[in-house]
Amino acid sequence: MQELDRVDRSIMQRLARDARLSVSRVAEEVGLSQSACTRRIQALEASGQLKGYGARFDHRALGFRVTALVDITLSTQVEEELAQFERAVQEIDGVVECLLVSGAHDYRLKIICRDLDDYERLHREHLGRLPCVTTISSSFVLRAVATRSEADALFK
Known part of the structure; x- marks a missing residue:
């Protein structure tokens, strides 16, 4: 398993906060080109370190109290x-x-x-x-x- 550097950790933090961010936005925020950011995200996915994307829900608002x-x-x-x-x-x-x-x-x-x-x-x-x-x-x-x-x- 590859060791995560500062840029990989920054990418993961941004995607965890908002999985709907575009690659171009993530790239801009972490200081990479879009293609370099795409390669890093694909490598994180391929290694299993980035397992998926999802939404968080307000259980109470959905009736699960x-x-x-x-x-x-x-x-x-x-x-x-x-x-x-x-x-x-x-x-x-x-x-x-x-x-x-x-x-x-x-x-x-x-x-x-x-x-x-x-x-x-x-x-x-x-x-x-x-x-x-x-x-x-x-x-x-x-x-x-x-x-x-x-x-x-x-x-x-």
Whole structure:
């Protein structure tokens, strides 16, 4: 994997803040020609360091008023059963992130729901039926205090 230089980091920061920026605008902001900037962006994509582009949404404005952080402990650490759990969790609508973690629990899920009734339904119909689960512990986000783009966190 190639080491990112100052220009690559600057390109990544700009694209993270606004993925709709034109290449010519990014090139202008980082002090490159459009063709040089295009080559760098293509190289970042080809290396897998730049994985894609996307939009950020205001969940509350879209009617999703509950964000739950769910810690899950499994009964086993057998690779086949971990894979079975991971396949099953990927099928659950509302799960926006599933992380294998160290510590007291095995996985942490981030779930976005319309309301508590929607979360209760998701828990009953999906979380409670996941394979090998021994404990489920849910916390609800009251307010986001700090949110940064990945580029801001990675390339300071």
